[in-house]
Amino acid sequence: MTQPLLSVNNLTHLYAPGKGFSDVSFDLWPGEVLGIVGESGSGKTTLLKSISSRLTPQSGDILYQNRSLYGMSEADRRRLLRTEWGVVHQHPMDGLRRQVSAGGNIGERLMATGARHYGEIRATAKRWLEEVEIPASRIDDLPTTFSGGMQQRLQIARNLVTHPKLVFMDEPTGGLDVSVQAKLLDLLRGLVVGTGSGSGDCHPRFGRGAPVSRPSAGDEARSGGGKWINRPRARRSASSVYPVAGVVGIAELIFCFAGWRFL
Numbered sequence: 001m002t003q004p005l006l007s008v009n010n011l012t013h014l015y016a017p018g019k020g021f022s023d024v025s026f027d028l029w030p031g032e033v034l035g036i037v038g039e040s041g042s043g044k045t046t047l048l049k050s051i052s053s054r055l056t057p058q059s060g061d062i063l064y065q066n067r068s069l070y071g072m073s074e075a076d077r078r079r080l081l082r083t084e085w086g087v088v089h090q091h092p093m094d095g096l097r098r099q100v101s102a103g104g105n106i107g108e109r110l111m112a113t114g115a116r117h118y119g120e121i122r123a124t125a126k127r128w129l130e131e132v133e134i135p136a137s138r139i140d141d142l143p144t145t146f147s148g149g150m151q152q153r154l155q156i157a158r159n160l161v162t163h164p165k166l167v168f169m170d171e172p173t174g175g176l177d178v179s180v181q182a183k184l185l186d187l188l189r190g191l192v193v194g195t196g197s198g199s200g201d202c203h204p205r206f207g208r209g210a211p212v213s214r215p216s217a218g219d220e221a222r223s224g225g226g227k228w229i230n231r232p233r234a235r236r237s238a239s240s241v242y243p244v245a246g247v248v249g250i251a252e253l254i255f256c257f258a259g260w261r262f263l
Contacts, residue, residue, distance in 0.1 A: 003066055005030050005166060006051070011060035013043075013050055021047045024060070028166075045170060052087055052168045053077040064166075082112040086159030086167040090174045092151035095158070096143045102129060102154055103139035109162050128157040132187060149180040153187065 004027035014020040021043040028034050036044050049055035051062055053069055062069040069077065081087065089095040096105050103125040110121050126136040132153035134146075143151050152172060159167065173181040 004028055004063075005032075005065065007063040008051055009061045009063070011047070011050060011057050011062065013046055013055065013057045015046065019043065021050075048168055048170055052085065053081065054087075079112075082109065083162060084165045086162075086164040088152075088155055088159055088167065088169040088172045090171040092148065092155045093143065095155040096151060098144055099142065101140045101142060102134065102146070105143065105154060105158050106161050109158055113162050124161065128161050129154075132157045133183075149176055149184065152176065152184060156184075156187075 006028040008024060008026050008028075011024045012020075012022045014022060019041070024047060026034065036047060038044050046055065050057045053062075056070060061071075064080070072080075087095060097108070100108070103122060106125040106128055107115075107121045110124060115121050115124075122139070126139055129136050129139060134150055134153055134157070138146070143154055146154060156172070173184055176184065
């Protein structure tokens with residue numbers, strides 16, 4: 001692909017003086033993982049909401065596959081979130097339907113992409129429960145009966161079942177026990193390897209010697225708090241094919257494809 005998967009141009013959203021983000025620009029290319037890092041209250045979540053169409057920015061534009069995101073209808077943006085995009089929330093129950101079974105949570109995403117055969121939907125849901133190390137026997141249980149780690153794994157299965165082109169992650173291992181975090185990171189790495197993608201661990205506490213691209217001098221973007229942050233050039237691999245084209249994550253990056261960088 002000769003054009004970015006996602007282009008963010010001069011994006012600004014300030015919800016109070018010095019709170020939010022200002023004049024942010026970057027490109028996300030196929031096969032890339034971009035990490036948004038910063039101190040608490042620096043506008044990371046606000047930025048992630050804006051670039052994933054859940055919060056209209058005050059100014060600037062976002063292009064997804066060369067289409068203006070906020071030039072689309074609201075219905076088209078909702079369709080993207082149901083089909084081509086995935087959003088993994090820091091608090092898993094924010095991304096799950098509480099009164100819908102585990103299998104139903106996964107099946108809803110499949111139905112949004114046109115699946116209608118009940119038996120096939122249920123079989124796929126069982127397979128994905130097993131992929132994320134949840135016993136298939138729990139398929140009819142409500143997410144509220146699961147532990148925090150299981151809820152997060154269910155949320156990941158719900159998002160990845162449709163093979164989204166772009167995944168947004170908001171500190172998906174935050175609040176979990178360290179041992180659960182490690183298992184979740186290993187799980188995601190294994191899922192990427194299993195689909196034929198290059199993989200690596202992008203969390204500094206759980207490094208496995210994967211190839212990484214460290215931040216270096218490059219263009220600069222300014223956060224709402226006035227802190228200047230580097231936006232380095234990223235490494236890309238034109239010869240690789242990735243079932244998930246790109247990932248944008250806050251603070252705790254879970255897995256890498258061709259390369260990764262910090263914003």
